[in-house]
Amino acid sequence: MDNRIIVALDYETEKEALGLVDQIDPSLCRLKVGKEMFTTLGTNFVKQLHERGFEVFLDLKFHDIPNTVARAVRSAADLGVWMVDLHASGGLRMMEEAKKILEPYGKDAPLLIGVTVLTSMEDLDLLQIGINASPLEQVIRLAHLTQRAGLDGVVCSPQEVDILRSHLGKEIKLVTPGIRPVGSEFGDQRRVMTPAAAIEAGSDYLVIGRPITQAENPAQVLRSINASIANLGG
Numbered sequence: 001m002d003n004r005i006i007v008a009l010d011y012e013t014e015k016e017a018l019g020l021v022d023q024i025d026p027s028l029c030r031l032k033v034g035k036e037m038f039t040t041l042g043t044n045f046v047k048q049l050h051e052r053g054f055e056v057f058l059d060l061k062f063h064d065i066p067n068t069v070a071r072a073v074r075s076a077a078d079l080g081v082w083m084v085d086l087h088a089s090g091g092l093r094m095m096e097e098a099k100k101i102l103e104p105y106g107k108d109a110p111l112l113i114g115v116t117v118l119t120s121m122e123d124l125d126l127l128q129i130g131i132n133a134s135p136l137e138q139v140i141r142l143a144h145l146t147q148r149a150g151l152d153g154v155v156c157s158p159q160e161v162d163i164l165r166s167h168l169g170k171e172i173k174l175v176t177p178g179i180r181p182v183g184s185e186f187g188d189q190r191r192v193m194t195p196a197a198a199i200e201a202g203s204d205y206l207v208i209g210r211p212i213t214q215a216e217n218p219a220q221v222l223r224s225i226n227a228s229i230a231n232l233g234g
């Protein structure tokens, strides 16, 4: 079964989140726990998802001094998550320390991923924080830095996947939010693509939240997105 979808469990309550989780099978998707649910429910929620057999992406986007980020990444490894991320804009030393602290975990270490430019951002957002580069230029810069630090992959928009592959090669994991099936509302997302186009471009993992979680029948939407990408990509 296809397991390239990561469902972003951005719900207010545990009851709502488990309402979806208990209708689906771990062979259908992985799950992402982000700032909202982790702040409300903490590590116990992640443990409940593990008990149900799901692999979890802990999406807390760490960004702090190197020592603090590295220790937070170690806590994520101790929790047994499959993937964890940090903001690449925290810099090379921060990313290197985070990678180094995972060495004792060997093959059990979570995938460590650097967030480049949030998929909600466009040129003006970057300009307003003093960055005179396009999102694409900034993504390329931060993705190179992430690779130099030895991380496993980057979070980027599916619109940047094609060019990042040519810069960074086949091994780097490209994790793409900003996924919108045809007809879905964009909401706050700006740099978006459909699931099929993202897979065709070369995304390894599609992070999908509201198009699934806010649907009338989330489990059915998840199945139909899986079907739409089943025979695509490598």
Ligand SMILES: O=c1ccn([C@@H]2O[C@H](COP(=O)(O)O)[C@@H](O)[C@H]2O)c(=O)[nH]1
Residues within 6 Å of the ligand: 008, 010, 034, 115, 117, 118, 119, 120, 155, 156, 177, 178, 179, 187, 189, 207, 208, 209, 210, 211
């Ligand atoms: O650049 C980024 C990094 C992370 N996200 C997260 O992905 C999901 C997307 O949810 P949708 O409802 O499909 O928009 C959400 O949890 C974000 O925190 C991102 O969107 N962009």
